[in-house]
Amino acid sequence: MIIAIIGPPSSGKGTLAREISKRINYKVITTSEILKEKAKKDENFRKVFEESIKSGKLVPTEIVSEIVYNEIKNQKNLILDGSPRTLYEANILKDFIDVVIFIKVHKEIIIEKMQHRLVCPNCGKSYNDLDLEKEIDGIKYKLPKILPKEDLLCDNCKVKLVKRVDDTIETLEKRIEEYEKHTLPIIQYYKCIGKKIIEIWLNLPVEELADKIINEIFK
Ligand SMILES: [Zn+2]
Structure with a gap:
């Protein structure tokens, strides 16, 4: 089974994906990680990728779709974090995705967090x-x-934690706008073609949410 998590930027999708994966032993595939890996190996793509970072624009959806498609086509038991992000991508990936976890959260909460x-x-x-x-x-x-065990050091890597450079209110609002315009319509589309959608408010500790979601997935 392949599970996609769709939700606003900075809503904690990655954390939730990892929490679910721990319990059901699924692999988490993060789109930004796949793109980074691809850029290391493929010189043509590296140019596109670096250009997108420089300009602050997203990598074109046709390219992302193809890369994600190739990555997941022969795999199973996955949680996708960051894909699909557009209707175009949702269409390319539709035969692989079985369940969509649709995260809902108020914008004020995302900004405060x-x-x-x-x-x-x-x-x-x-x-x-x-x-x-x-x-x-x-x-x-x-x-x-959610605090690290040691002050300001990552539990996994023991590396010093940082603030993300793109964590500004202005950037976040822009990203939320993009999400509402390009990503949110996927939910309606997937509903129409009969995908299982699990809608959940992101209002509880991640452990509780993961339990709820897993119950729904395997119901
Ligand atoms: Zn780390």
Whole structure:
């Protein structure tokens, strides 16, 4: 089975994907990681990739789709973090994806969390020093801190944690806008073609959410 996680930027998709993968022993495939690996091996793609980083624009969806397609076509038991991101990509990958986890979270929450986020520059694991408890439109958020065991060092790599350079409110708002325009329509499309969609509010600690989601997946 291949599971895709779709949700707004900086909503904690990666953390959730890893939490689920630990429990059901699935491999997490992160699109940005695949692209980085590809750029190391393929000189033509490296130019496209570096150009996209420089300009702040995303790698064209046709190229991403092909790379992800080739990566997953012969694999099973995967969780996709970061794909599909556009309707184009959703169409290319539709025969592989069995379940979509659709993460919902208010924009205010994402922005508040982002301001307290530190990431490992090596493995990408993210941490947060904010205890967030708040109610918005009837959704009760209870998101505890995620701190490393040793102060400011990644649990996995023992590397010093950093703030992501693109973690600014302005960039994040732009990314959320892109998400709403290009990624969100995938949910409707996949619903129409009969994919199983698990909708979940990101309002509880990641361990609790992972349990809930796994129950739904294997129901
Ligand atoms: Zn790390």
